[in-house]
Amino acid sequence: MAKNSEETTSNVADSDEQLIELFAGHGITRDNAAHFRGRLDRQLLMARCGDCGRWQHPTRPMCPACWSWDMQLEEVAGRGTIHLLMKLHQGPAADGVDYEGGHPVITVELEEQPALRFxxxxxxxxxxxxxxxxxxxxxxxxxxDGIPMPVFAPAVSS
Ligand SMILES: [Zn+2]
Incomplete structure (x- = not known):
């Protein structure tokens, strides 16, 4: 599946091989490739059942609630609350990661659905x-490392 929208993204993955290379270490599969292609366009895409509307992340080809195979990717709004927090004090060197004082890793429960987390x-x-x-x-x-990465900021109260 070639990405044929505007060429504003510097990282274009026209082939599966390019996508795997760009996201080395992420474990790209047939099931999650479209999710990672979305990241290149700065879209957080998650699977949603076309029959019952249930969201599912990580992406699965079949809905775990109603067993429908009609799973489509949709963009989530990206709002939620911190559900889980870990602080890493050691780990492999990574761009923008400082383990001094603890690098926060958060799991966010998204507002779209209870237990839908990222x-x-x-x-x-x-x-x-x-x-x-x-x-x-x-x-x-x-x-x-030059690849768009979804992160979370404090919610702007409205
Ligand atoms: Zn379903």
Whole structure:
């Protein structure tokens, strides 16, 4: 499946081989390839059942609720709350990761559906004292190793 929209993204993965190379270490499969292609366009895409409407992440070819094979990717709004928080004090060297003081890894429960969750980290300027379970957050995009990466910022209260 070739990406044929505008050429604004510097990282275009026209082939599966290019996608696997761009996201080396992410375990690209037939099931999740479209999700990762979406990231190149700064879209957080998740599978949704065309029959019962249930969201499913990680992507599966069949709905775990109604067993429908009609699973389509849709963009989530990216708003939710921090459901789980870990702080990594050691790990492999990674672009933008500082283990000093603990690199936060958060799992966000998205507002689309209870238990629909996505794991990432927070923006670089996220106030340290607000990195806590229950904090409302919203999606932002940064880059790691030149690839768009979904991260979370404090939710802007409206
Ligand atoms: Zn379903």
């Amino acid at each position: 794991t990432s980290t927070v923006t670089a300027d996220f106030p340290t004292d607000q990195v806590a379970i229950g904090t409302p957050v919203e999606l932002e995009w940064t880059e790691r």
